[in-house]
Amino acid sequence: MSQHLRPLAELRDEARSALARGELGRAREALWGALQHTIAREEEYVALTGEMREVFNRLGDVRAALTVAWYAGTEKTQAPLLERAPAIDRARTLLAWADRETGMERQQQLYARAADEYEAAGLVAQAAIARERGHDFGRARALWSRLSQLLSSSGSDFYAAGLARFNLARTSLRTGDAAAAREAVFASVHLLEEAADRYETIGQRERAFDCYQVLIAIGRESGAFEHVLEGYVNVIRILREDHLRYYALQSYEEAVSAAEKQGETSAAATLSREMAAYARKEGLPAVANFAMLTQARLWQEVSVLALRRGSPPEIAENALLAAVIALGEAGQYRKVGDVYRALSELPLEASRQKHYGRARERYVDAQDLSIDAAPLPAHLRHEMGFPEVWHVDLVEWEQAGSASQAAGDVVLDASQWSEVTRRRAMLARLTALAIEEQEARGAFREASGGYVTLAEQLSTVELYTILSPLETLFRRPETHVRVAVVRALSRFLYKRTFTTLREALADRDPTVVHEGAKSMEELRFPHAFDPLARIYREAQSAQVRQSAVRALSKIDTFEAAELLLGIIRHDGSEERMAAVDALRRASGMKFIDLARGAMPGLSGPAQAAVRDILQSRGVNV
CATH class of the missing domain: 1.25.40 (Serine Threonine Protein Phosphatase 5, Tetratricopeptide repeat)
Structure with missing residues (x-):
């Protein structure tokens, strides 16, 4: 089912001619090629799926026919296929119908039917979820109880x-x-x-x-x-x-x-105090001040509540002292005086009351500083x-890592995913179904040829839910399949991606390691710092360490800049050269800011390397 991207109109004409001659296989191949045009106009693509559904149906491939019917079909086009579809596909279809249904009574009936089908397929969790959606919590509870016992007994x-x-x-x-x-x-x-x-x-x-x-x-x-x-x-x-x-x-x-x-x-x-310290460290003074004032207000509330409950006055005293510190740090000196007055009125021993009274007098004419205090602004949320x-x-x-199931969920969810994403997921599901059919009849060599295509198709979907099928594919014994998976991973900008990538970097086959290192360089997003730093520290391969350095150079955070400066100062010449070369071409400013301040304290070779980077970036040193 593979074909180069020929013009869509040409492929549709070829399919129609083949159908007129009764050549269903030729028609399927032509339409498969046409469906690769995943950026075609929606009306054209919907028409293609309708034609493909009919071809699959006439070929007796019910699961494939139902899959393309999921893309833009209706209950009217999907219903005739359900009787011949396996329980898992009936369940998924009925669930989608229920999610779209507006009538309460019919919706609950559909959820119940979907749950029955999931149970028939042995899928207890999905059956329980369908019961919950249908508000049948009693049966849902029984299913969750069964699953809990199963999982607890396995302990895995x-x-x-x-x-x-x-x-x-x-x-x-x-x-x-x-x-x-x-x-x-x-x-x-x-x-x-x-x-x-x-x-x-x-x-x-x-x-x-x-x-x-x-x-x-x-x-x-x-x-x-x-x-x-x-x-x-x-x-x-x-x-x-x-x-x-x-x-x-x-x-x-x-x-x-x-x-x-x-x-x-x-x-x-206490949480407000921690938030204030963190916001200040991150260079957000307005947020820090807002958290500091919130902290002061809360400590004063603690004091009021303690007195109301009849707690020892020392509890109220400690809370008010914490409020004094917070308000003092925020420059709210008039409010500090108000808190000292409250302290002087607590039922404490006379000497402490007098002490707080004297402190209050020092703030009689004090004024609150004008400060910018606001929660995190909307544009940063x-x-x-x-x-x-x-x-x-x-x-x-x-x-369990099923590509056909994960991709099927994407195809059916038109409310969450774009047309192009759903089209790509549909193609991946069709390939996965073909592989499953080949494996079912023992044609394992034939199936093996489809794994690379499947990995390539899954890579274009780029959704978090596709990582599980890719992780499963990576466990295949064939080197070329693992290579295809590692290449695909370069498009998945999630921390979880590094779980499989780290396995690839320790693979027994050097080709897999090489592709893993290349993919790692594409995973440049801020929260990739931690796994990249870990790979750099643990890797035995110089190639892997250099690739980690190149990836880190594209992450514009203080932590990444600090690590890269440390590499230039202390690590081997190969890693230093990789860092210098990558940082010359980087665009972020965090390293520049850090390096300029650190220049005077660097040793000769490290100072020369940093000077080289700064000069190549147009920074005067």
Whole structure:
């Protein structure tokens, strides 16, 4: 099914002529070539899928026919194919119908039918999700319970087991069983903490990040603030370590708000203090001042609450002293005086009351400095919508790296993905289905030839959900398949990409290592710093280390600049030469700023190298 890109009109004419002669194979090949025109006008492409659906149907390839019907077809064109399709495709089709349905009664019927089909296919997690969407929480709970027991007994995947337990807790709450929900929450938290520790140990912090996000959700669902706090503290830590400062500051704001709503005012004040220090370090004084003033307000609230509860006055005193420090750092001296007055009125021993009274007198005529204090501005904010990983990641686990299933999900989701992305996913699914059919009839050599094509097609989709099929393909024994996967990975700008890439860089075949090093140089995005730095430090190959240096030179962060300067100062000549060459052609300014300040303290060779870089970038030294 491969053909060079010939003109679309020519291919359609060829297909129609072949159909008129009854040559279905020739028609299929011509239409396959036409479908490669993934940037064609929508009306043309829809017509092509209709023609291809008819050809596949007449050839008896129901799964392929249904796949192209998913792109732009309707229930009317898809329904006749369902009876002959396998349960998994019936389920996915019915689920898509249900998601689009506006009538409540029919929608619930469709979700129920989809769940039945998923169960028939042995896909418990997806069946449970369909039950939830149809508000059948009782049956959903039974399915989550079954999956939880299965995963817990296997002990092989703490993350999936933790997600299943969380879903069991959610549905137990919705069915009114609070005791079962508490038990499931406890088990889920334990499993997710274990999973997060393991992920961080092996350098997969993006997966640990997911664990901590679920902990936040668990805390919100169960009302247990300690889980919310644990989740946010670790989410913020990972975002800071990945140098995603705006995401980190937004998460700080969310954490402070969550703590206030839960009545955890001391925790909110402490988080505000940390946020202020971080914002100041990152060169955002207005945000730092805003956090500092928030901290002062919260400490004063802590004091009021402590007195109201009848707590020892020392608790209120300590809170107000913390407010004094915060307001002093923000230059709000009149407000400092107001807080000292409140301190002098606390039921403390006389000597301390007098001390605070004298301090208040020093601020009688003090004025607040005029400062810029505002939360993170709108233009620096990011959409923080977090996917329901307790569903999404269990679907991925259940699909087990199936390219046909992952691509099928993209084809069916017209509301989220562009036409071009869905077209590319459709082509990848058709190739994956052909490979599955060949494997089913034992034609493994024939199937092997399609793996490279599949990797190339998956690479054009460029979505996070496609990483799992690529990871599965990389485990193939054929070198040429692993090479194709590694090349594909250069287009996936996600930290998770480095999980497979690191395996490629240690592959037994030098061709795979070479392609891995080339792909690594294309993965230049700010939060790639941590995995790139780790690869640089651990790699035994000079080629890999040099490629890591070239990738790092394209990341314009202070941390990357600091590492590159360290390489120039202390590391081997090959790495130094790679750094100098890459930095000459780089466009970021963080290294320039750092290097200019460090120049006087550098040794002879390092100083010469830095001077060379600066001069080549047009900087006077």
